[in-house]
Amino acid sequence: MSTFSVWAPHRERVRLAIGGDVYPMSRDERGWWHADADGADYAFLLDDDETPLPDPRSVWQPHGVHGPSRRYSHDAFDWTDQGWTGRALPGSVLYELHIGTFTPEGTFAAAIGRLDHLVELGVDLVEVMPVNAFDGVAGWGYDGVAWGAVHEPYGGPDGFKSFVDACHARGLGVLLDVVYNHLGPSGAYLDRFGPYFAGRNIWGPSLNLDGPDSDEVRRYVLDNALGWLRDFHVDGLRLDAVHALVDRGATHLLEQLAVEVDALAAGLRRPLTLIAESDLNDPKLITSRDGGGYGLSAQWSDDVHHALHVALTGETHGYYADFGAPGALATTLRSAFFHAGTWSSFRGRTHGRPVDTRRVPGHRFVCFLQNHDQIGNRAAGDRMSAGISPARLLCGAAILLCSPYTPMIFMGEEWAAGTPWQFFASFPDPELAESVRGGRRKEFAEHGWGEAEVPDPIDPATVIRSTLDWTEPADPAHRAVLDMYRALIALRRAHPELADPRLDQFAVDTEGETLVLHRGTLRVAVNLGHTAAEITLDPPAAEVLLASARPTVSGAAVTLPAESFAVLGSTH
Secondary structure, three states: OEEEEEEEOOOOOOOEEEEEEEEEEEEEOEEEEEEEEOOOEEEEEEOOOOOOOOOOOOOOOOOOOOOOEOOOOHHHHOOOOOOOOOOOOOOOEEEOOOOHHHHOOHHHHHHHOOOHHHHHHHHOOEEEEEOOOOOOOOOOOOOEEEEEOHHHHHHHHHHHHHHHHHHHHOOEEEEEEOOOOOOOOOOOOHHHHHHOOEEEOOOOOEEEEOOOHHHHHHHHHHHHHHHHHHHHHOEEEEOOHHEEEEEEEOHHHHHHHHHHHHHHHHOOOOEEEEEEEOOOOOOOHHOOOHHOOOOEEEEEEEHHHHHHHHHHOOOOOOOHHHOOOOOHHHHHOOOOOOOOOOEEEEOOEEEEEOOOOOOEEEEEEEEEOOOOOHHOOOOOOOOOOOOOOOOHHHHHHHHHHOOOOOEEEOOHHHOOOOOOOOOOOOOOOHHHHHHHHHHHHHHHHHHOOOHHHOOOOHHHHHHOOOOOOOHHHHHHHHHHHHHHHHHHHHHHHHHHHHOOOOOOOOOEEEEEOEEEEEEEOOEEEEEEOOOOOEEEEOOOOEEEEOOOOOOOOOOOOOOOOEEEEEEEEOOO
16 A cells, blocks of 8 residues: 655645546645555546546656656665765766767667766766656657656666666766756646746746745755655756746745755765756856855856857857957856856847856866757757867867866767757657747748758657767777877876866966967967967976877977867976
C-alpha cells in the first residue's frame, strides 16, 4: 500500500486512477489531496473531468507526457559512486552535450560509451542539456513539461542515473540544464491542478512565484532542483534564462534556491554548483549573499562569446553590432561584460552593470566560443568551424582556455566537427508541428533567409544531420584540431597561472590584430591577422610552451605567423 499525493488547492474533488480502478482522495488544509492504494501506473481525475492527468511531480513517464505516471523508488538503484567527493567549478573545463545527438543512438547508454573521449580531452564537468520529459522523441529539451521525469527515449530515470554513475567513475562531474522559466506547448497540465502560472514570457506561461498560493509553486521548483542533486547525484544545475523568472518577493527564488543548495551540499559533503543563464548582465546573481547578492556559483557570459565571435568571424549583424567596436574584445576579456551600464544599440537602451574585478573572480563566468543557442539559433545551425579556418578556431580556443574564466566547449567543437547543430522537434500533434515549422521559417524570412534555406525542424533528417559523426576525429585535419584542444587543456592544468581567476591580476594588450594575455609569468600571444605580425614582449620570452604555428623569437621581439597563437614563458 502506497500513499499518493497531489496539490490541487482549488479543486472540489480529486480522484486517483490506477488501472481501471478509481479511488477518492481527501484534502488537507494546504490544498494537498491524499489516498492510499496499490499499483504502479497512476493518474489523477480533477472534479468531474474523466480525462486522467499525469502527476505534476512524476519521476517516471514511461508512456510519454500524456500518459499515466509510474511509481519510482530512488532506493532501488545500485549506485557505485560512494567515494565520489565532487568537482569544484573553479579551475574546471566544462563540456556541453545533448544526449539525443551526442551519439547516433541518442541514449544515455550510448553516451556512456563516449565518456573516455571526454576524459582524454581533459574535461572536468559535463553539462547535459535538459533531460526532462517532453512530447515526442527528439527535441532540444527546453519544451519539457514533466520537470522531474527523465525523457524515456533517452533511457528514463535509471538510464540517467547510470550515466551520472559512469561519469563519476571516470572523475567527471555532471551539471544538468534545467528550465524553470516556462513549460512546453504540449503536455503542460500544471494549470489544471493549481495556480502555477502568472503571465507569459516569449516562450510560454511563466510561473506564479510571488502571487497568491505561490508558496507551493516555489516549493515545486525548489524540490525539483534539490531532487536532481540529491536523488540523481548530479553535481550542479545550469538554470535556463533566469531573467524570465518574475519574482517581486523580498527573497528572490534564486537566492532561496542557493541557500537550500548550500545546505544540501553541506549534508552531502560535496560541492554543488548553480550556474545561471541571464540576459541582465547583473553581477548581483553571483555576488555572495553577505554582500547583498543571490549567491549563485556562476553565470554564463554571452558578452565574451559575442566579442570572440565578432573577432573571429567578422560578423556584426543583430546583437553582434556593438562588439565590432575597436577594442571590444580586450574590454570584454578584462571585465566579463561589454555592456556594463553602457549603451546597447541592439536593445536601444543602457544595459548591464560593471563587474567589480577586485572582488568577483573570473571563474564565476562561464565563457565559450560556441554553445547550443549560438549555433542552433542560427538559421542553418552552422558551427563556427563552417565559416573560419581551423587555425583561426584554435586562436579562439587559446584565448578561451587561457583566460581567467570557466571555459566551456560545445560537443564536437574540439575537433571542428563538420556536422551542423540545428533546431529540431518532433511534436506528434500535426497542427502543433506545422506551427513550429511555420514559425521557424517566418522568423528567419524576416532576416532575409529563403524558405528552402531553413531546415525543417520536424523532419527527422534534421536530427540526423545534427548528430555528431564520430568517424571525424580519425581524419588528420580534425585530429590536428583535437590534439591542440587536448594540449591547451593539459597546459592549463600544468600551469596554474592559466586558470588563475583573479580579474584584477589579468591584463590584455592589443595592437592591430594581435592580442597578448598576461597570465602570471606566461603570455598568450595571438595573431588574428591574415599576415605575420611582430609583437614586443617585456620581459622577453624565454621559451615557447605551446604554439599552433612556429613563431620566431628574437630577444623581446616575437613574430607570429598569420592566424596563430603561442604560449610563452618569460625570462623571470
